[in-house]
Each structure stands twice: as structure tokens, then as C-alpha cells.
Amino acid sequence: MNLDAAFFALADPTRRAILARLAQGDGTVMELAEPFEMSQPAISKHLKVLEGAGLIDRRVEGNRRPCRLRTETVREIEDWLSSQRAVWEGRLDRMEAYINQMNLRGPKHGEPKRKK
Amino acid sequence: MNLDAAFFALADPTRRAILARLAQGDGTVMELAEPFEMSQPAISKHLKVLEGAGLIDRRVEGNRRPCRLRTETVREIEDWLSSQRAVWEGRLDRMEAYINQMNLRGPKHGEPKRKK
DNA sequence: TAGTTATATAACCGTATGGTTATTGTCAAG
DNA sequence: CTTGACAATAACCATACGGTTATATAACTA
Numbered sequence: 001m002n003l004d005a006a007f008f009a010l011a012d013p014t015r016r017a018i019l020a021r022l023a024q025g026d027g028t029v030m031e032l033a034e035p036f037e038m039s040q041p042a043i044s045k046h047l048k049v050l051e052g053a054g055l056i057d058r059r060v061e062g063n064r065r066p067c068r069l070r071t072e073t074v075r076e077i078e079d080w081l082s083s084q085r086a087v088w089e090g091r092l093d094r095m096e097a098y099i100n101q102m103n104l105r106g107p108k109h110g111e112p113k114r115k116k
Numbered sequence: 117m118n119l120d121a122a123f124f125a126l127a128d129p130t131r132r133a134i135l136a137r138l139a140q141g142d143g144t145v146m147e148l149a150e151p152f153e154m155s156q157p158a159i160s161k162h163l164k165v166l167e168g169a170g171l172i173d174r175r176v177e178g179n180r181r182p183c184r185l186r187t188e189t190v191r192e193i194e195d196w197l198s199s200q201r202a203v204w205e206g207r208l209d210r211m212e213a214y215i216n217q218m219n220l221r222g223p224k225h226g227e228p229k230r231k232k
Numbered sequence: 233t234a235g236t237t238a239t240a241t242a243a244c245c246g247t248a249t250g251g252t253t254a255t256t257g258t259c260a261a262g
Numbered sequence: 263c264t265t266g267a268c269a270a271t272a273a274c275c276a277t278a279c280g281g282t283t284a285t286a287t288a289a290c291t292a
Contacts, residue, residue: 003126003127003129003132004127004128004129007123007124007126007127008123008124008127010119010123011119011120011123011124011127012120012279012280013119013120014280016119019200019204020200022204023200023203023204028238028239029238029239029240030237030238030239038280038281038282039281039282039283040238040239040240041239041240041241041242041281041282041283042280042281042282044239044240044241045279045280045281046280048240062238062288062289062290063237063238063239063288063289063290064237064238064239064289065238065239065240069204071201071204071205074197074200074201074204075201077197078194078197078198078201081190081193081194081197082194084135084136084139084190085187085190085191085194087139088135088138088139088185088187088190089187128249128250130250144268144269145268145269145270146267146268146269154250154251154252155251155252155253156268156269156270157251157252157253157269157270157271157272158250158251158252159269160269160270160271161249161250161251162250164270165249178258178259178260178268179258179259179260179267179268179269180259180267180268180269181268181269181270233292234291234292235290235291235292236289236290236291236292237288237289237290237291238287238288238289238290239286239287239288239289240285240286240287240288241284241285241286241287242283242284242285242286243282243283243284243285244281244282244283244284245280245281245282246279246280246281246282247278247279247280247281248277248278248279248280249276249277249278249279250275250276250277250278251274251275251276251277252273252274252275252276253272253273253274254271254272254273254274255270255271255272255273256269256270256271256272257268257269257270257271258267258268258269258270259266259267259268259269260265260266260267260268261264261265261266261267262263262264262265262266
């Protein structure tokens, strides 16, 4: 999975709306385009972005190209965020404890001196 | 919170690296710029994006402007993803059951006719 | 076969992104 | 008060993004 592509794909409201729409079932390009005031090629581009990010699959079905959600990718993104946050929060908790400790015995605008 | 801004901010590897670096403690612009082969103004721009997305806070400390992570925002993004995935996966489970049911009594390339 | 529908592709356009260098404003240190 | 470090801002540039219209391709339909 590519975090760059995944986050980028999710950064656009139209693409998120398409994903939400796909939650109600697979959809062809025309069906997905219908709710938007946007041309079909624009939707096709968005779908290509979503596909590139692994957020949807597309199959060929005669004339049309129905799309389906790929939830594994969403879960992977979620897992990444979750693990990152775990690290970050752990660190911040420790920082907070440290700061509290400092405040108990240090000046307000502490450590004004720092060289290199 | 703004999902557009948040996902957009996370879509850049430099910005994610900055966040990871900040997990080890607050950092000034110079400190954050050090690991990258990139000018200080470039880092400043990234920091502005991160701040705009609510992923970091910046305070003024004499001459420098240390940054700190804001984990609440990460949690909010995570929550959004989580809720979306819940809906999506629930839907897909139901779809699968439906399809299985169809296969038990329908033709292979079912529903070839559809008007509007 | 001719016409229509579904989708993709190409070419274009305005704006945004991500970088640069040069400059400016502030604080800190002598 | 001058000098130097930190950081922001401005101006610029190449490329990417998100949209458009027009055209092409392929599969259905009559």
C-alpha cells in the first residue's frame, strides 16, 4: 500500500463522496457520476485516482466498468494512523510528566540558554 | 476538523516524516529541517500546512517557533476512517450474502437487461 | 448495419503545489 | 548598537491537479 496515494485520494471531497456512495453497492461510472455536477471524464479521473490508491477495484462487465470498494486498504491506513498515534501519545504523555516535574522546580521561561 | 486539509497534509512524505520526528519531542524549524535536503523556507511551508490541518501547534519562544504534535486531530481522522470502514464492511458483508443467495438460483451473468 | 450508450483518452486551461533564492523582521549575544 | 541566528515572506518556476470539451473505442440495441 502507498500512503502517499492513499492519503492523497482521500483528500478530495468528491472522491470521499464516491467512496461513501460505493458503500451502498457497486456502481458504474455513470451511476457514480449522477449525483455530481461534473462531467463523466472528471469522474473517470477520480476513479483512476481511487483505483491507483487501492481504494477501489474495477471490473469489466460488457459495456460498463463497475467499481467496488476495497476495505482492506482503508484498514491499512487506519492501522498506520493508529500505530503512529500510539507512539505520539506515548511520547506526549511522557513529555507532560516531564514538564510537570520541571514546573515543580524550575523558572517559568526556563532554559533561555542553549548553544549548539 | 477539516478532512480535506488533514488528508492532504498526510499525503506528503516529508510532512509525515516531520510528524514522526516530532514524536521524539518538540522541534524548532531549524531542527526539523536538519534531516532533509531542503531549504528552511520549504520546511516552513510544510509546517504551515501541518498547522492548517490542525496536526501541529506552534508557539513563540524568543527567537524560535517550536512545534508540537496535536494527537487529537490524528484521532479524529482515525475515527472517521473507522466509522466509514464499519459502514463499508457491513455493507459488503450483506452484499456477499446477497450474491451468494443469487448464485443459488440465478444465471451466471444475471440481470443483462436494465433500462432507466 | 446503423445508431446509441458507456467509458476512456487527448488536449487544453486556470490554479495549486512544492521547491528555489533573496529579502526582511526579530530576537539574542557581544 | 552591531552582528548573527531563526524564521517568515515574497517572487519566481516547473509540474501536478481538477476541471472542461471533443473525440475515440467498444459493446449493446434496433
